[in-house]
Amino acid sequence: MALTGLDIFKLLPKTNCKKCGKPTCLAFAMQMAQKKASIDECPDVSEESKSQLGSASAPPIRLVTIGKGDKEVKIGEENVLFRHEEKFYHPTAVAVTIDDDLDDGALNDRLAKINALKFVRVGTEIEIDMVAIINKSGSADKFAAAAKTVSENTALSLILSSSSIDNMAAALAVCSDKKPLIHGVNSTNVDGMAGLAKVDGCPIAVSASTLDELAELSEKVKKDGLEDIVLDYAGSGLKDNLQGLTSIRRAALKKSFRPLGYPTMSFVTNCDDPYQETANASAYLAKYSGIVVVNGIEPWQIMPLLTVRQNIYTDPQKPVQVESKLYEVGQPDENAPLLLTTNFSLTYYSVEGEVEGSRVSSYILPVDTEGTSVLTAYSGDKLNEKVVKKAMEDAKVEDSVKHRKLIIPGLVAIMSAKLKDELGWEILVGPKEASGLSAFLKSNW
Amino acid sequence: MALPVVAEKWSNSVKELTIGATQAEGGTREKTVTVGGAKCVPFIECDGETGNRPAIAMDVLDYVPNDWPDILRKPIEDVIDEPAKWAKKCVDEFGADLICLKLDSIHPDKGDKSPEEAADTVKSVLEAVNVPLIIWGCELNDKDNQVMPKVSEAAKGEKCLMGYAAQDNYKVITAVCLADGHSIITQAPLDINIGKQVNILVSELGFPLDRIVMFQSTGALGYGIEYTYSIQERERLAALSGDNLMAFPVISNVGFEAWRAKEAKAKDEDVAQWGAQEDRGPMWETITATTLIQSGVDIVRMYHPKAVAAVKKYIDELTS
Numbered sequence: 001m002a003l004t005g006l007d008i009f010k011l012l013p014k015t016n017c018k019k020c021g022k023p024t025c026l027a028f029a030m031q032m033a034q035k036k037a038s039i040d041e042c043p044d045v046s047e048e049s050k051s052q053l054g055s056a057s058a059p060p061i062r063l064v065t066i067g068k069g070d071k072e073v074k075i076g077e078e079n080v081l082f083r084h085e086e087k088f089y090h091p092t093a094v095a096v097t098i099d100d101d102l103d104d105g106a107l108n109d110r111l112a113k114i115n116a117l118k119f120v121r122v123g124t125e126i127e128i129d130m131v132a133i134i135n136k137s138g139s140a141d142k143f144a145a146a147a148k149t150v151s152e153n154t155a156l157s158l159i160l161s162s163s164s165i166d167n168m169a170a171a172l173a174v175c176s177d178k179k180p181l182i183h184g185v186n187s188t189n190v191d192g193m194a195g196l197a198k199v200d201g202c203p204i205a206v207s208a209s210t211l212d213e214l215a216e217l218s219e220k221v222k223k224d225g226l227e228d229i230v231l232d233y234a235g236s237g238l239k240d241n242l243q244g245l246t247s248i249r250r251a252a253l254k255k256s257f258r259p260l261g262y263p264t265m266s267f268v269t270n271c272d273d274p275y276q277e278t279a280n281a282s283a284y285l286a287k288y289s290g291i292v293v294v295n296g297i298e299p300w301q302i303m304p305l306l307t308v309r310q311n312i313y314t315d316p317q318k319p320v321q322v323e324s325k326l327y328e329v330g331q332p333d334e335n336a337p338l339l340l341t342t343n344f345s346l347t348y349y350s351v352e353g354e355v356e357g358s359r360v361s362s363y364i365l366p367v368d369t370e371g372t373s374v375l376t377a378y379s380g381d382k383l384n385e386k387v388v389k390k391a392m393e394d395a396k397v398e399d400s401v402k403h404r405k406l407i408i409p410g411l412v413a414i415m416s417a418k419l420k421d422e423l424g425w426e427i428l429v430g431p432k433e434a435s436g437l438s439a440f441l442k443s444n445w
Numbered sequence: 446m447a448l449p450v451v452a453e454k455w456s457n458s459v460k461e462l463t464i465g466a467t468q469a470e471g472g473t474r475e476k477t478v479t480v481g482g483a484k485c486v487p488f489i490e491c492d493g494e495t496g497n498r499p500a501i502a503m504d505v506l507d508y509v510p511n512d513w514p515d516i517l518r519k520p521i522e523d524v525i526d527e528p529a530k531w532a533k534k535c536v537d538e539f540g541a542d543l544i545c546l547k548l549d550s551i552h553p554d555k556g557d558k559s560p561e562e563a564a565d566t567v568k569s570v571l572e573a574v575n576v577p578l579i580i581w582g583c584e585l586n587d588k589d590n591q592v593m594p595k596v597s598e599a600a601k602g603e604k605c606l607m608g609y610a611a612q613d614n615y616k617v618i619t620a621v622c623l624a625d626g627h628s629i630i631t632q633a634p635l636d637i638n639i640g641k642q643v644n645i646l647v648s649e650l651g652f653p654l655d656r657i658v659m660f661q662s663t664g665a666l667g668y669g670i671e672y673t674y675s676i677q678e679r680e681r682l683a684a685l686s687g688d689n690l691m692a693f694p695v696i697s698n699v700g701f702e703a704w705r706a707k708e709a710k711a712k713d714e715d716v717a718q719w720g721a722q723e724d725r726g727p728m729w730e731t732i733t734a735t736t737l738i739q740s741g742v743d744i745v746r747m748y749h750p751k752a753v754a755a756v757k758k759y760i761d762e763l764t765s
Contacts, residue, residue: 082675082678082679082682083671083674083675083678084675084678084679119718119719121667211448212446212448215446215448216446219446237762237765238759238762238763239488239490239762239763239764239765242488242489242763243488243489243490243491246451246486246489247448247451247491250451250453251448251449251451254451255449255451257448257449259446260448273755273758274724275727275728275731275751275754275755275758276755276758276759276762278728278731278732279731279732279735279755279756279758279759280759280762282732282735282736282739283735283736283739283759283763286674286736286739286740287739298720298724299718299719299720299725300719300720300721300724300725300728301728303708303719303720303725304666304708304728304729304731304732305732307666307667307708307732308666308670308732308736310667311666311667311670311671311674311736312671312674312736314671316671316675346668346669350668353707354707357707357711357715433705435705435707
């Protein structure tokens with residue numbers, strides 16, 4: 001449980017010296033409780049109090065970093081169970097498997113496909129994050145060889161999965177500099193595996209089919225001096241796993257239960273049916289998994305997963321906006337159509353996608369409507385003729401197009417007359433849905 | 446190691462609702478579908494009963510959907526202009542729990558069919574299938590208000606679920622559902638306050654609280670699903686925390702919304718890097734459904750048989 005202002009106050013010098021800039025120690029404590037002040041701002045606090053406050057103010061779910069460099073993965077440090085309460089902070093990492101018993105050709109093919117799993121949605125590139133190398137062969141040499149090939153040929157972070165300490169050591173010997181996640185750790189091999197993690201400074205995942213066992217394992221590796229721990233709750237199926245993931249998040253957030261205060265991971269690799277695999281993975285993405293590991297590498301399996309992640313991890317308090325300026329699609333010239341829309345990113349990118357699909361080079365002007373969609377903006381008077389006029393002036397559209405024709409969304413056809421009066425432009429009413437734009441542009445321009 | 450107790454004690458539950466009536470109950474259905482009843486956040490049974498499993502309703506249109514991509518038309522091509530046969534195929538071959546008959550053809554732009562014609566369609570579908578029916582208007586207030594009374598009368602005793610009552614148009618449909626014993630869908634445009642308001646309006650007309658299903662307009666995967674997701678989570682939490690005017694089962698319009706997405710409907714030649722539409726489309730619909738089910742949905746409206754099969758399996762796993 002987070003400390004209250006009064007708990008913190010008891011640990012302060014209580015001198016009301018004002019050196020921290022607050023009028024009293026109590027005021028300072030209250031601000032600390034709201035995470036608006038840091039203990040470092042108090043010059044006179046005792047070391048003992050500091051360490052007590054330090055451990056109590058540690059986040060309830062530890063932030064764990066896996067990998068190194070640009071593509072390192074950070075998971076954990078979540079504060080809520082429901083995204084509307086605040087937001088989800090560290091997007092679930094999506095990992096795909098590579099078995100070490102593939103021959104070189106097949107392994108390289110698969111890796112090339114994995115490296116290519118990138119998509120652009122609403123102006124953002126979304127891609128997978130990790131490759132999980134599975135010691136299916138049971139051989140140390142093969143595991144190490146696969147780990148070497150993969151680590152040399154991908155920028156993605158790695159998971160090494162084997163329950164053999166020797167095999168893990170062999171694979172770590174070739175790629176420990178990449179700080180892979182050690183996976184396959186259970187009650188029978190935990191001592192040896194923890195030793196490897198410690199020597200190489202790698203994060204470690206502990207696996208168990210009960211929460212009890214999982215908590216014991218995490219405590220054990222923590223006693224061995226490890227802190228970057230991931231919890232792999234491998235229950236009896238989808239329902240049990242969701243229950244486990246929920247219990248872990250609740251125990252960490254609501255009960256400050258440290259042994260379960262780590263990010264989680266889910267292996268979704270035992271489904272025969274690709275739909276079932278992606279469906280189950282989508283559930284774990286929404287409900288608290290820090291990493292989901294899947295077998296499927298087809299774009300139609302991965303793209304929906306990455307999209308679920310993108311959607312669930314957006315900040316619910318803040319509509320995603322694009323900058324209000326004149327955008328070029330294709331190579332528009334001074335005769336190209338000019339389309340008006342709003343700066344709600346979903347709206348803007350729906351329009352952009354369709355204009356792109358039409359292959360008619362165009363200009364798009366998203367008006368700043370504080371990130372609201374066309375109808376919402378119109379009914380809230382954030383989209384009116386004055387706002388449009390200002391946006392057009394700010395974007396200097398008259399320098400870009402020679403004609404004086406503006407295409408407006410069909411949903412606000414009602415604005416036509418006022419816009420015409422205000423701007424002196426001809427107003428063309430476009431389709432109500434972005435999906436009609438391609439046909440519209442082809443037949444009306 | 447002693448683990449902390451993390452089960453939540455909720456003070457209320459989602460109301461239970463049965464759609465359809467058997468002969469003994471005054472209808473002609475062989476099967477009825479009961480939804481709702483959860484006493485916990487979705488599928489977390491340490492809190493309390495998980496309630497009835499989510500049900501899958503397949504959409505049947507009384508108007509040939511010429512704008513549907515081929516991949517969606519193919520499974521029903523042979524019955525696409527006969528709602529009764531289309532419905533039967535959905536039940537017999539694709540395993541639909543319910544049929545959602547969408548009365549598109551009453552729309553002035555789509556044939557402007559009369560209330561009598563719509564009522565005949567409803568009767569023919571009721572005769573063709575043994576599962577319960579959801580009946581959905583064309584979402585044009587005036588026309589729905591003309592048609593729904595006739596349709597409701599034609600299905601009297603069958604305990605259908607009728608949609609929908611909205612903030613600016615709820616009186617007619619509420620009155621006819623009340624008179625003919627149907628349940629009602631209350632609609633809101635991604636707004637939890639309006640959602641509650643419509644429930645209040647409907648209940649103030651004397652409509653019983655155990656015959657209401659809520660519909661927050663649906664956002665597809667990649668197209669606003671997070672708004673629907675969070676509103677539905679908030680609705681479930683409100684229900685569990687004791688708000689009786691929010692404690693209703695929830696319906697989601699997954700098929701229609703998912704298949705509007707470019708990711709589902711784009712042709713292979715235009716988006717080769719996304720994989721074949723044969724799987725890409727149904728997968729988009731599947732994941733829209735599976736994600737929303739995690740936020741608490743009791744009835745999903747769906748289109749493609751492959752997606753229906755996948756979501757069914759998913760529900761099996763969640764409720765077994």
